[in-house]
Amino acid sequence: MVQRLRERGGVVALVVMSLVVGALGIAHRGVPAAEVELNDGGIWVTNSRARLVGHLNYSSRVLDGGLRPASARFDVQQAAAQVLLHDQGSLRMHDIDPALLSLGNPGAVPDDAHVLQGAGT
Numbered sequence: 001m002v003q004r005l006r007e008r009g010g011v012v013a014l015v016v017m018s019l020v021v022g023a024l025g026i027a028h029r030g031v032p033a034a035e036v037e038l039n040d041g042g043i044w045v046t047n048s049r050a051r052l053v054g055h056l057n058y059s060s061r062v063l064d065g066g067l068r069p070a071s072a073r074f075d076v077q078q079a080a081a082q083v084l085l086h087d088q089g090s091l092r093m094h095d096i097d098p099a100l101l102s103l104g105n106p107g108a109v110p111d112d113a114h115v116l117q118g119a120g121t
Contacts, residue, residue: 042055042056042057042058042064042098043055043078044056044076044078044083044096045063045076046074046075046076048072048073048074051068051069051071051072051074052066052067052068053066053067053068053069053074053076053085053096054066055098055101065101066101067096067101067102067103069085069087069089070087070089070090070092071087071088071089071090072089073087073088073089074086074087074088074089075088076096077115077116077117078117079117079118081098082095082117083095083096083098084096084115084117085103086109086115087106090106091108091109091110091111092107092108092109093106093107093108093109093115094106094107
């Protein structure tokens with residue numbers, strides 16, 4: 001009989017603890033999370049003589065990555081996180097993936113075209 005009371009007491013304690021933990025979990029509002037913008041404030045720079053495009057981390061004043069275009073005639077445009085490489089030698093426009101430091105699929109650009117970028121376009 002005493003054994004049964006101990007077993008029931010253990011089960012009751014387990015049920016009560018589960019209910020308390022569940023109630024606390026429901027009542028807790030959570031931890032506020034910050035909405036982080038991944039734009040690091042870095043800028044893209046070019047060196048046409050060395051035929052290089054680099055990402056300058058302005059806050060640490062360090063070139064933290066780069067790539068080499070196909071031709072020596074190129075320019076880079078940046079609007080927030082969208083970066084474009086206009087390769088005038090091959091008449092191509094590439095997007096640059098800042099995370100992978102790689103060129104995306106090229107798009108043809110006519111020789112007499114003016115390339116402009118802004119507001120996501």
